[in-house]
Amino acid sequence: MNPDRALRRSRLKLLALITVFALPMLAAWVMVTWRVGIPEQRTAHGELSPEVPLLAEWPLNELPLSLQTNDWILAFDCGTECDAQADQWWRLHRALGREADRISRLRIGGQATEPLPGETLAQWAEVPEWRSPGKLWVLDPQGMAAVSYTEGVDAADVLDDVQQLLDMNPQPPGSVDAEVAKR
Structure with a gap:
């Protein structure tokens, strides 16, 4: 196999691996920044009370x-x-x-x-x-x-x-x- 072709193939594999890990982070950033795809429903009906002691x-x-x-x-x-x-x-x-x-x-x-x-x-x-x-x-x-x-x-x-x-x-x-x- 041609060494130049093997190097290109290795770089493509590395780029694909980086993309697999970076894409979810990019999607999460887009969701948080533009509030896209975040559920608006409320699960708890009460309120947090940090001022209440043990x-x-x-x-x-x-x-x-x-x-x-x-x-x-x-x-x-x-x-x-x-x-x-x-x-x-x-x-x-x-x-x-x-x-x-x-x-x-x-x-x-x-x-x-x-x-x-x-x-x-x-x-x-x-x-x-x-x-x-x-x-x-x-x-x-x-x-x-x-x-x-x-x-x-x-x-x-x-x-x-x-x-x-x-x-x-x-x-x-x-x-x-x-x-x-x-x-």
Whole structure:
């Protein structure tokens, strides 16, 4: 084979290889710069709340021991219709089906003496500035607020977000529930 032809062939292969790796980067740059091909749909219905501290730092009278697990937590601040809110979030909890055991509920405030099944009661020791009556927070297993919702949010939207969070964050392999699910 002619050495000049072999050199040209090697250069073409190198150019093709560079093109294969550079073309996706060029396409991504075009998509970001001119907003072409980027979906406009919204997947989360809640809001991010970076100002909310970890659950362990919340000014509650006492943090119940039942919440110091590796569960996700639905924490809601009872506003005006506390019993109706508690019932709504209890129904949402049940709607999760087999994933319901990965969620705990924390009701803060209100006049309830008996919690609903799967619910923990707490009271504010002092009112933090980031608090707002009727607010709902979804807390991750480390106690960080993943998403928050204002009063009057549709429970179906919260259910959609919680299911997505649980799907994206599967049970750790060593957990008891993960072992039962394998059988």
